[in-house]
Amino acid sequence: EAQVTQNPRYLITVTGKKLTVTCSQNMNHEYMSWYRQDPGLGLRQIYYSMNVEVTDKGDVPEGYKVSRKEKRNFPLILESPSPNQTSLYFCASSAKSGNSYEQYFGPGTRLTVT
Amino acid sequence: GENVEQHPSTLSVQEGDSAVIKCTYSDSASNYFPWYKQELGKRPQLIIDIRSNVGEKKDQRIAVTLNKTAKHFSLHITETQPEDSAVYFCAARWRDDKIIFGKGTRLHILP
Numbered sequence: 001e002a003q004v005t006q007n008p009r010y011l012i013t014v015t016g017k018k019l020t021v022t023c024s025q026n027m028n029h030e031y032m033s034w035y036r037q038d039p040g041l042g043l044r045q046i047y048y049s050m051n052v053e054v055t056d057k058g059d060v061p062e063g064y065k066v067s068r069k070e071k072r073n074f075p076l077i078l079e080s081p082s083p084n085q086t087s088l089y090f091c092a093s094s095a096k097s098g099n100s101y102e103q104y105f106g107p108g109t110r111l112t113v114t
Numbered sequence: 115g116e117n118v119e120q121h122p123s124t125l126s127v128q129e130g131d132s133a134v135i136k137c138t139y140s141d142s143a144s145n146y147f148p149w150y151k152q153e154l155g156k157r158p159q160l161i162i163d164i165r166s167n168v169g170e171k172k173d174q175r176i177a178v179t180l181n182k183t184a185k186h187f188s189l190h191i192t193e194t195q196p197e198d199s200a201v202y203f204c205a206a207r208w209r210d211d212k213i214i215f216g217k218g219t220r221l222h223i224l225p
Contacts, residue, residue: 031211033213035215040217041217042120042203042215042216042217042218043158043203043205043215044215045212045213045214045215048211048212048213050211056210056211056212058212058213059116059212059214090157090158100160100163101146101148101163101207102148102160102163103148103150103158103160103213105157105158105159106157107157108157
């Protein structure tokens with residue numbers, strides 16, 4: 001089954017404690033992306049990657065890191081989380097070419113930073 | 115700056131009537147415009163998309179129109195049904211492959 005998986009689905013942590021949210025896709029997609037979703041602000045892109053070893057900043061990259069060492073994985077790293085990073089996070093992937101750039105979203109990770 | 119504006123933020127329509135959601139974008143080089151539907155507690159899912167070389171696209175009760183000159187695109191849902199109640203997001207893909215989403219429209223279908 002074609003899918004994007006994220007782990008963990010829920011996470012409560014404390015300020016300053018490094019964490020990683022994993023994202024994996026099995027569709028051989030080149031393009032992967034991380035978003036955060038906050039009430040009234042919609043989906044905001046954090047980082048995206050066009051292919052292995054290629055990453056670019058989205059709209060709100062401050063406080064986040066990513067890596068793309070393998071095509072299927074695109075982890076999101078928060079080196080020193082702060083309460084303003086409490087949010088719902090989505091990973092997504094899509095093909096890079098063709099008629100549609102449809103993004104397939106993961107199930108979401110709800111992060112609370114206290 | 116890079117921006118996608120979406121209106122209205124909330125829309126209520128009577129079941130069976132039509133709903134229209136509008137978006138404008140700032141980058142004239144944007145070439146791909148998807149619409150996503152997000153039901154409560156679920157992930158966004160693509161419902162329709164359009165490329166910049168096409169003016170209109172239709173899929174059953176859903177259609178999207180694009181006006182490149184004015185830099186705006188719209189989602190049209192006809193014969194609305196209760197299951198159309200959700201939050202809808204428009205988006206634009208920028209020339210550098212960044213994707214900017216609108217802030218969303220909460221659509222209520224009234225019985």
